[in-house]
Amino acid sequence: MAKLPAGTLYRGKVGMWSWVLHRITGVAIFFFLLVHTLDTALVRVSPEAYDAVINTYKTPIIGLGELGLVAAILFHGLNGIRVILIDFWRKGAKYQNVMFWIVVVLAALLFIGFAPRHLAHVFHWNV
């Protein structure tokens, strides 16, 4: 069996996985942004055209997709702050690992605050 390459400070660790996640969430948000610019542009076509397309955002499946979108935005935005701190803060590189877990916990807390309310909206629960 081939011997696995020795670990580095970067490979397979928080540094690498935060980078991978930042890319994947970034691409996902980018493609949503393209669609969202076009659907919003329909306000200039007619109220009926805009409402017809925006109604598809209110269906259960897309509603669940919006949870994923918000999760991606929360991670990407907060991890972006971590990247900035690594670049500009004197101790940024030293604390990059713990900052990643702060990002994950903060994103999770915000997501937990958002998800029940959004699900209630999507599924018409009267809370």
Next chain:
Amino acid sequence: MVTIETPRSPRSRKGAKWEKWGWLYMRASGVVLLVLIFGHLFINLFQNGIQAITFAFVAGKWADPFWKIWDGAMLWLALIHGTNGMRTIANDYTVRLGMRKFLNVTLWVVCFALIILGTLVITTFDPCSDPSVNQIADISIHCGK
């Protein structure tokens, strides 16, 4: 003997300088976008909720120039931020120069087209000019008809 290929031309400083501004733009716009997008999500999806998003909702929001500027800034900053990020990814994963050029050109053309489209939509939006709007009670009260 090991021969090292002679580089045909030194790297240009101009490209490096441009990359530095791109790098800085990602961070500067990122901080602003964090505020703009978190605020956008809080008001539209959390406070009002997805079921409340209608033409009338957008018209009500854009009756205030504050939200036009907010959404316009989001449009410009996010599209350039996203396109530049996609350019970085395209540069990382493409091998052939032709493919890289094609992807970069496509990305910036799409970015430019959507920024123009979105800006025109925000700046020329006038719900009162649409005759069918008179049937939507919560907008027509703003139209003075």
